[in-house]
Amino acid sequence: MTDRDQLREAFETQEHNTPDPSAVYARVQELSQKYKRRRRGAQIAAGGVLGAGLIAGAINLPSFLPASNAVSNTSAGVPAAAPAVSASADPEDTRQEQLEAYSEAGFGYDDAGRLAKIWKLSDDNRLEVKAEAGRRLLLGETLPIKPTPDAPVEEETINPQDEARFAAFFNAGYTYTEAEKLAKIWKIADPSDAKLEAGKRLLAGQELPVKPTPEGVAAGLEAKRVSKFFDSGYDVDDAVKLAKTWNLKDAYSAKVEGGKRLLAGETLPIQP
Template identity: 75%
Template sequence: MTEQPHHDQLREAFETHEDTNIDPAAVYARVQELSTKYKRRRRGAQIAAGGVLSAGLVAGAINLPAFLPANQPVTNTAAGVPAGAPAKPSAAPSNGPTDYDRNLEAYTEAGYGYDNAGVLARLWKMNGDDRLAVKAEAGRRLLLGETLPIKPSPDAPVEEETISPEQDKQFQAFFNAGYTWTEAEKLAKIWKIKDPADAKLEAGKRLLAGEELPVKPTKENVAAALENKRASAFWEAGYEAEDAAKLAKLWNLKDTWSAKVEAGMRLLAGQELPIKP
């Protein structure tokens, strides 16, 4: 069974907790101080995916919102948070948990993991790349008292392997261009590379050198990567979830995520926002 790309886990986790009271800018600043050493995860003997920092380094190095790990404890020793603390803060979001949050929590508490979401996506004919949505749907059904068509199998524990900052840049280039694990498998086959994770590194290296790859990402994933980049700019500028809520109201946007993306787009274009961080 295809192993989970951990960068995809990171994006998934950030989306899950994007409206919590964690201060991403503060975490990001601390990560920059600590990120002299990088690690990636292995599941058993196979590399699951690219450059993920250990929980002790909080997560992600350069692009925090794109690299906050899922199903891993978030720790920040500088901020006095003990190792092993849950990724979700003890304080509830200002607007309380949503039905979506409850669905995801029900899925996790039932013992289901990432690979289960992939199987369910195939059974329900959902997008296998958007496993967060699959988990939410499964959780919704569980809360309604339904029995899922598969037994739960939590994600296996992972081992850590050190990678270099240069490799981390290569992984980021790969994902920021809109590529996913699916394209990595195709590239590995074309380049005769045994491990798709190594194909990501090679792809990132070529992208950084300005080369075109023989496989193109989907338009949907390119758009998602661009949104993620813009949302990252919002956090990195020092804004918080409360600021996104204010901007959504000012701009008549439907949700805070749209406000973060719009704000990030304006910031990257050198524009000033109507509110200060």
């Protein structure tokens, strides 16, 4: 699965919630940490592209057609009707279990495309296809295809110095748009190199000739807080507990609040 596929899946996990740009920006950074730091430099550089324009053009989630829950090895079936879920169940946790079941069974990204054709679902939203397949597997059903795991991707690393420069660039609220402007001002061919140069100057306490937008600054601050939350050893389960402790609306808000307190030198009420 390519980095582009990973970023698209990150969008898909948020499309049904119609979030604001800053929430998606932070969520993508969170998810990117789960991909074994592969192509880390490309992921960080790509983060600046996330904005309202892309979110507005996101693809709507498909609706699944109800059908029998019976086990079937044929290719003619459509997704079975979802079983009743108790009001106390966390949809995010259920969805994660479905995706994990899909991956642990050995199925890959290309398999989701094959299943989309068999079940007549949108191939543009393979994450939903994976979740549906995982739901069936958890029910004990057999999928109509054999698993073909994704081919291993050669890991590429980024040196700590460049990683710090990229982080400084995005945490300050800058995006790819500002990187393009800076590249023209500094006569740098590649905007990614302009990000590194900008990050270097920011870390040195210098001001850049281009200012970030207020929306970018807000998104960068949220991303910084979420990163601090995870870098401190906390995970999603901790965020759920903190959301209940602080009476927040969801786990994401707890990640932002937790990161904010950690950056201020405070201690959270639970240990990671």
